[in-house]
Amino acid sequence: MINSLLDNDFYKFTMQNAVVKLFPKAKARYQFINRGRHRFPEGFADELRKAVDGLAKLQLTRQEKAYFAATCPYIDPTYFDFLQGYRYDPEEVHIQQHGEELSVAIEGYWYRAILWEVPIMSLICEIYYQMAAQERQPDEKVIKTAREKIERYRDLGVTIAEFGTRRRHSYTVHRLVVQTLKQYGQDAFIGTSNVHMAMRYQTRPIGTHAHEWFMFHAAKYGFKMANLLGLEHWSDVYRGDLGIALSDTYTSDVFFTQFDKKLTKLFDGVRHDSGDPLIFADKAIQHYQQKGIDPLSKTIIFSDGLNYDKVKRIAEYCQGKIGMSFGIGTDFTNDVGLPPMNIVLKMTEAFPEEAQWTPVIKLSDEVGKHTGEGKTIALAKQILSIS
Incomplete structure (x- = not known):
C-alpha cells in the first residue's frame, strides 16, 4: 500500500x-x-x-x-x-x-x-x-475516466494539480491516475502533491503549508498573531519560494485583515479551501487592488472539493480578473464507482x-469544516470578532 x-x-x-x-x-x-x-x-x-x-x-x-x-x-x-x-x-x-x-x-x-x-x-x-x-472499476475504466477529465480541463484552458493522496481509493488507482494525467495532460497538468508520484512520473511536487502550521502558531502566539507570524516565519525559512498562502484557518475575512502589504507583495498568491469560491475571489481581488497590486500578477489556488463543473464556473468568473490554478483530489483518485x-x-x-x-x-469559511473544542472555537470567535 x-x-x-x-x-x-x-x-x-x-x-x-x-x-x-x-x-x-x-x-x-x-x-x-x-x-x-x-x-x-x-x-x-x-x-x-x-x-x-x-x-x-x-x-x-x-x-x-x-x-x-x-x-x-x-x-x-x-x-x-x-x-x-x-x-x-x-x-x-x-x-x-x-x-x-x-x-x-x-x-x-x-x-x-x-x-x-x-x-x-x-x-x-x-x-x-x-x-x-x-x-472498483477495472484499470481500463480508471484510465479512461482520468484521461477524459484532464482533456476537458485542457480544453477549458486551465492548469490542474493532483491533490488526492489522503483519500485515494488505493495506491494502484493513484498511480494509474497520475500516469494518465502526465500522458494526456499537456499544458493542463502541472504536478501532484505526492512527492513519490512526482518522482515516478517526472512532474512537479506541488504544495506549501497546511492549516496545522497556523493552528500551532495560534497555540504559541495567540489567535490574533497566528496568520501574520505564520507567514512571517514561512518567509524566513523559504525566502520567497513556496509562496502560496493558505487563507482559511481562521476565516478568510480575518486572514485578509492580517495579510499586510509586505506579505501581500511577497507571496505569489493564496489558496482557497472552503466557502464560496466566487465570493473568495472577489475578496482576494479587492484586497490586491486596495494594496495597489494588479490581481493578474497573483494567483488563487482553488482546492475545495472540485470537479469539472465547479472548475468551469470558477474559471469563467475569474478569467481576466486574477490568476488561477486548481488542485483536485478525491475526484481524481477515488472516482472508481464507489x-x-x-x-x-x-x-x-x-x-x-x-x-x-x-x-x-480551525475556523473555515464553511462551518461544517470547523474542527476543535466548542469552548475554544467560541473563545477564538470572540477574540477575532467573528460573528
Missing part, C-alpha cells in the same frame, strides 16, 4: 523542514475524525495497526534523496540528511476500535508526528475498501516549547 517514505504530500515535508528549523522541541497531538460516519468492519483496527507498524521499515533511498534535493534547491541539504535518517515510530500512533467506531490518535514531537496524517488516511481508505469487499470516504485527521493540541498542551482549532 505504501512502499516509499515520499508517498506523502509535499507540504508535509516543507512544513517538517520549517518545524525542524524553528520549533524542534514542540509537540503535537492529532485525532481521526470520521465525517462520513463510515462503519468499520470487525478487525479493521488490527489490519490498520499492522499497516502502520509496517511503515517503520521505510527509509529515504539515495535515489529519492538525490531527486528531492535537485527538485527543491531552496531546502537546505541538512534537511535531506535528516530525512534520510528519519524513521516512522509506530508507538506514536494509538489505534482502537469499539464496534464499528474507529479511533486513531497521534502524539509526539511535532517534527516527527507531522508526517503521519496523510499515509494513515490513505491506509484507512485502502483497507476499508479491501475489507468491505467493494470492487462512494469516496469523508475522513480527516487533524491536529487537536499543540505543546509549544516552555508552555503547556493547548487545544487548537
Whole structure:
C-alpha cells in the first residue's frame, strides 16, 4: 500500500523542514475524525495497526534523496540528511476500535508526528475498501475516466494539480491516475502533491503549508498573531519560494485583515479551501487592488472539493480578473464507482516549547469544516470578532 517514505504530500515535508528549523522541541497531538460516519468492519483496527507498524521499515533511498534535493534547491541539504535518517515510530500512533467506531490518535514531537496524517488516511481508505469487499472499476475504466477529465480541463484552458493522496481509493488507482494525467495532460497538468508520484512520473511536487502550521502558531502566539507570524516565519525559512498562502484557518475575512502589504507583495498568491469560491475571489481581488497590486500578477489556488463543473464556473468568473490554478483530489483518485470516504485527521493540541498542551482549532469559511473544542472555537470567535 505504501512502499516509499515520499508517498506523502509535499507540504508535509516543507512544513517538517520549517518545524525542524524553528520549533524542534514542540509537540503535537492529532485525532481521526470520521465525517462520513463510515462503519468499520470487525478487525479493521488490527489490519490498520499492522499497516502502520509496517511503515517503520521505510527509509529515504539515495535515489529519492538525490531527486528531492535537485527538485527543491531552496531546502537546505541538512534537511535531506535528516530525512534520510528519519524513521516512522509506530508507538506514536494509538489505534482502537469499539464496534464499528474507529479511533486513531497521534502524539509526539511535532517534527516527527507531522508526517503521519496523510499515509494513515490513505491506509484507512485502502483497507476499508479491501475489507468491505467493494470492487472498483477495472484499470481500463480508471484510465479512461482520468484521461477524459484532464482533456476537458485542457480544453477549458486551465492548469490542474493532483491533490488526492489522503483519500485515494488505493495506491494502484493513484498511480494509474497520475500516469494518465502526465500522458494526456499537456499544458493542463502541472504536478501532484505526492512527492513519490512526482518522482515516478517526472512532474512537479506541488504544495506549501497546511492549516496545522497556523493552528500551532495560534497555540504559541495567540489567535490574533497566528496568520501574520505564520507567514512571517514561512518567509524566513523559504525566502520567497513556496509562496502560496493558505487563507482559511481562521476565516478568510480575518486572514485578509492580517495579510499586510509586505506579505501581500511577497507571496505569489493564496489558496482557497472552503466557502464560496466566487465570493473568495472577489475578496482576494479587492484586497490586491486596495494594496495597489494588479490581481493578474497573483494567483488563487482553488482546492475545495472540485470537479469539472465547479472548475468551469470558477474559471469563467475569474478569467481576466486574477490568476488561477486548481488542485483536485478525491475526484481524481477515488472516482472508481464507489462512494469516496469523508475522513480527516487533524491536529487537536499543540505543546509549544516552555508552555503547556493547548487545544487548537480551525475556523473555515464553511462551518461544517470547523474542527476543535466548542469552548475554544467560541473563545477564538470572540477574540477575532467573528460573528
